Amino acid sequence: MEKVEKFLKMSDGQELFVACYEPTNLLRGHIHILHGMAEHCGRYDTYAKQLADMGYFVSMHDHRGHGQTSDRNGKLGFFAEHKGFERVVRDVFEVTQLIRKNRDLPPMILFGHSMGSFIARRYVQLFSTTIKALILCGTGAGTRLHEIGNRVANILAQTKGKNIPSELMDKLSFGSFNKSVLNPSTMFDWLSRDPQEVQKYIDDPKCGFIGTHQFFADVTYGISLISKKEEMARVRHDLPVLLISGSEDPVGDYGVGVFKVAEQLTEAGLENVCVYLFEGMRHEILNETNKEQVYEVIKRWLKHEQRL
16 A cells, blocks of 8 residues: 555645555445544544555545645635635545546545545535445534524624634534533543544644634535435436445434435435444444444445445
């Protein structure tokens, strides 16, 4: 397995950090990973290597306002001055097209975790013909609260400043996520039952930061947008979709929101939607105490879809 890291320039001139994993054995497919909020693609290194060992070419990038992309241009927790959610979705298209340019790669499978799953859901509403399958990890359903949050975030951006970290929106978004954890040791215990993984997150200077007012305005706008029936109807009906989540994940409303998304996709006409809820797991199922179980479920699903 060979790992290559580089920066790719987008159509607006900004450069995004990209990591690619080249398998040494038979090439089975191409998987592109979209990381979540207040983290970076480097946290998926272990799983990317697992996939590469299985024969998959794996690529991933740091979104704007995250990871090494924020070091090159911009700041942590800020997408763009205008239409930030649309811009990060467009980035996925441009990054993957550049990665695949002049390469003989199989059709792409898109994997999105948490915020990355929201970006992935918008991507397939716009570009579903460019991928073979979709995996949504730790996703959730849009609610009336996201619409209210969007109005609050926009007011804060206009009155307090777009680039200012939004402690209020951060508290409104994540303040209750530890409520189901018995005797939590940290404010991030809702991420995983593995205390070592939680501590890694806490110790990482590129994780756990507070997003800006404009960032929360962009994210809440995006969640509301992708939840509209007319937008869901834009996804091609034969796209295979796997939704995976922990039963104790507050982002997916402890499973309720995950099944709601699956139901919405089915009602929109999608013919192949599968849900797998992992009992007892929290938000970051790839970093859970029994993460090998998650690896195996994804592996089986990938093998099944490749036979279709």
